[in-house]
Amino acid sequence: MDFSSLSPVAMIxxxxxxxxxxxxxxxxxxxxxxxxVLNLGVEGMMIIGAVCGFIVAxxxxxxxxxxxxxxxxxxxxxxxxxxxxxYLLSNQVxxxxxxxxxxxxxxxxxGSSYNGIRPPxxxxxxxxxxxxxxxxxxxxxSHDPVIYLSLVLVFAVWYFLNRxxxxxxxxxxxxxxxxxxxxxxxVQLIRFGAIMFGGACAGLGGAYVSxxxxxxxxxxxxxxxxxxxxxxxxxxxxxxxxxxxxxYMFGGITILQLSLQAxxxxxxxxxxxxxxxxxxxxxxxxxxxxRKKASLNAPACLGTSFHASH
Amino acid sequence: MLRLEQRPQPSGLxxxxxxxxxxxxxxxxxxxxxxxxxxxxxxxxxxxxxxxFVDPYNLSQLFVKASPLILIAMGLSIGFRAGVWNxxxxxxxxxxxxxxxxxxxxxxxxxxxxxxxxxxxxxxxxGALWAMIPAxxxxxxxxxxxxxxxxxxxxAENFIAAMAQGPLRDPNGFGRPVSKNLxxxxxxxxxxxxxxxxxxxxxxxxxxxxxxxxxxxxxxxxGFQIKLTGESPRAARFAGVRPGVIVAVCLGISGAAxxxxxxxxxxxxxxxxxxxxxxxxxxxxxxxxxxxxLTPVGILLAGVVLAGTYIGGENAQFVLKLPAAAVxxxxxxxxxxxxxxxxxxxxxxxxxxxxx
Numbered sequence: 025m026d027f028s029s030l031s032p033v034a035m036i037x038x039x040x041x042x043x044x045x046x047x048x049x050x051x052x053x054x055x056x057x058x059x060x061v062l063n064l065g066v067e068g069m070m071i072i073g074a075v076c077g078f079i080v081a082x083x084x085x086x087x088x089x090x091x092x093x094x095x096x097x098x099x100x101x102x103x104x105x106x107x108x109x110x111y112l113l114s115n116q117v118x119x120x121x122x123x124x125x126x127x128x129x130x131x132x133x134x135g136s137s138y139n140g141i142r143p144p145x146x147x148x149x150x151x152x153x154x155x156x157x158x159x160x161x162x163x164x165x166s167h168d169p170v171i172y173l174s175l176v177l178v179f180a181v182w183y184f185l186n187r188x189x190x191x192x193x194x195x196x197x198x199x200x201x202x203x204x205x206x207x208x209x210x211v212q213l214i215r216f217g218a219i220m221f222g223g224a225c226a227g228l229g230g231a232y233v234s235x236x237x238x239x240x241x242x243x244x245x246x247x248x249x250x251x252x253x254x255x256x257x258x259x260x261x262x263x264x265x266x267x268x269x270x271x272y273m274f275g276g277i278t279i280l281q282l283s284l285q286a287x288x289x290x291x292x293x294x295x296x297x298x299x300x301x302x303x304x305x306x307x308x309x310x311x312x313x314x315r316k317k318a319s320l321n322a323p324a325c326l327g328t329s330f331h332a333s334h
Numbered sequence: 335m336l337r338l339e340q341r342p343q344p345s346g347l348x349x350x351x352x353x354x355x356x357x358x359x360x361x362x363x364x365x366x367x368x369x370x371x372x373x374x375x376x377x378x379x380x381x382x383x384x385x386x387f388v389d390p391y392n393l394s395q396l397f398v399k400a401s402p403l404i405l406i407a408m409g410l411s412i413g414f415r416a417g418v419w420n421x422x423x424x425x426x427x428x429x430x431x432x433x434x435x436x437x438x439x440x441x442x443x444x445x446x447x448x449x450x451x452x453x454x455x456x457x458x459x460x461g462a463l464w465a466m467i468p469a470x471x472x473x474x475x476x477x478x479x480x481x482x483x484x485x486x487x488x489x490a491e492n493f494i495a496a497m498a499q500g501p502l503r504d505p506n507g508f509g510r511p512v513s514k515n516l517x518x519x520x521x522x523x524x525x526x527x528x529x530x531x532x533x534x535x536x537x538x539x540x541x542x543x544x545x546x547x548x549x550x551x552x553x554x555x556x557g558f559q560i561k562l563t564g565e566s567p568r569a570a571r572f573a574g575v576r577p578g579v580i581v582a583v584c585l586g587i588s589g590a591a592x593x594x595x596x597x598x599x600x601x602x603x604x605x606x607x608x609x610x611x612x613x614x615x616x617x618x619x620x621x622x623x624x625x626x627x628l629t630p631v632g633i634l635l636a637g638v639v640l641a642g643t644y645i646g647g648e649n650a651q652f653v654l655k656l657p658a659a660a661v662x663x664x665x666x667x668x669x670x671x672x673x674x675x676x677x678x679x680x681x682x683x684x685x686x687x688x689x690x
């Protein structure tokens with residue numbers, strides 16, 4: 025077997041591409057969960073983002089407007105979840121599932137006339153001199169803007185949650201919504217905002233799949249990335265920097281199994297395609313096994329509805 | 335100003351009228367959606383919600399679609415009652431079909447009345463064992479069963495693709511990744527029981543199991559423990575209910591039910607194992623379970639309604655060129671409306687008089 029085609033530099037570049045949709049969706053969901061809301065609709069919001077981004081990009085011939093459209097699409101559809109869970113106090117697990125089912129359906133409906141079209145190409149960063157450097161240029165200075173944006177976003181989320189007053193208030197409504205309410209904060213509004221932020225991030229992640237990674241529109245193309253993002257938040261113990269670690273690790277596994285398939289290794293491709301999902305399970309098990317630690321990390325009010333009785 | 339006020343007791347009336355309200359609201363909003371798509375809304379709604387229950391041919395397909403939905407939803411509802419969220423029924427459905435189908439393929443030249451029961455048993459075991467993975471990981475390692483069971487759907491989808499390419503492929507199938515057809519093979523084809531409604535032996539089995547589920551939840555101590563665990567986990571622990579046992583029982587039952595549904599689909603409708611064997615019944619069944627209020631009778635009715643949308647959706651694809659995805663949108667919308675209306679069970683809307 026010829027392993028020489030597996031250049032480490034090229035693999036890392038591919039890895040970052042595979043990890044970015046997961047990273048974007050997971051960092052959004054992290055904020056949502058920090059506010060005390062469990063939104064299982066990530067997969068649905070991602071696929072909506074994928075189709076909205078694709079449609080806008082094809083019609084305006086601008087991938088950047090496509091990304092914007094995806095964020096708007098993701099945020100708008102997440103409002104359905106926000107209204108139901110925050111103001112109509114519906115069960116978050118069931119509503120999140122409904123959002124995923126609904127999102128998959130509506131995305132297929134919206135995208136039915138866009139099959140087989142190629143979207144406009146996303147520009148890559150190209151800095152005179154820097155991008156041409158051997159290894160370093162490829163590794164750090166030749167990605168598309170979304171990859172840099174995703175890392176900036178992680179930093180911004182970290183800064184917001186840990187260094188700003190607003191972030192503290194958001195975390196308070198996730199840890200103890202009654203206390204936050206008693207202090208005069210509007211828990212429902214805070215959560216509503218967090219859910220929309222999560223929707224926009226998931227939408228952006230979805231558009232990255234349809235505009236950059238594939239780039240094409242096919243039904244159900246996010247293929248469980250949204251669910252993996254949910255698992256990554258648990259893996260990261262609700263810490264932004266560890267979301268990067270988790271997402272890049274999964275990107276690595278995805279790329280590794282794809283390269284092995286391309287090499288024509290004697291294992292059937294279907295078995296290799298299972299690996300990211302199996303690894304997700306293994307990681308979940310490892311992270312959850314220590315009950316005490318796991319419950320310390322999770323926001324205390326995660327998944328519970330809040331209704332101010334007076 | 336309107337505000338929500340908690341009712342002293344959940345409203346029994348609302349408990350049963352909200353699912354009907356959800357279906358009606360779906361029709362209305364769906365009608366608007368059809369107008370936006372340039373489709374005659376009355377025709378479309380007639381096709382989706384009425385024609386499946388009027389036209390004799392459609393009626394003969396009704397339980398072909400409804401039986402797997404009801405069977406899976408029945409299993410899921412028992413878990414949902416206990417707060418055990420098995421979202422991976424689609425995977426258990428596939429694994430059940432593989433396990434039962436493999437038995438049928440291995441005993442291809444054998445005939446006997448016991449063959450289908452044996453395959454059903456294998457399918458139930460296959461589904462239950464697949465569901466035991468999230469159960470064990472939940473009990474032993476505290477891993478979230480929602481995520482684990484869902485990840486296993488993707489594993490199962492790849493597994494059936496591998497099986498259809500490899501060990502279970504039809505040797506005379508010109509290399510196509512499809513198994514032999516178990517439905518067009520007398521010893522493994524499900525016999526019809528009441529063809530006018532599309533009830534075959536699998537449908538009959540579904541009805542029997544539904545009755546058993548009713549008995550379990552209403553009359554059996556285990557059913558009480560399941561409901562207690564869902565309503566108050568703390569109280570259940572004090573009453574001596576072991577949460578691990580409940581998790582295992584709930585996932586085991588729902589896995590077995592989904593596995594059997596998979597086999598009935600294989601031997602009653604689909605015929606062959608292939609990469610696109612899964613039709614999403616495992617996910618639609620979640621809607622059925624909620625729409626049916628997690629009760630056996632409700633699930634029976636909800637399963638029939640959603641089966642109707644599948645059949646009507648197929649007809650609407652021909653007659654009105656309605657995209658296939660529109661049915662999924664309708665089903666998702668129905669669940670949204672249901673969840674939204676649910677607030678009326680525990681709260682009432684009150685006009686707030688401004689104090690002078």
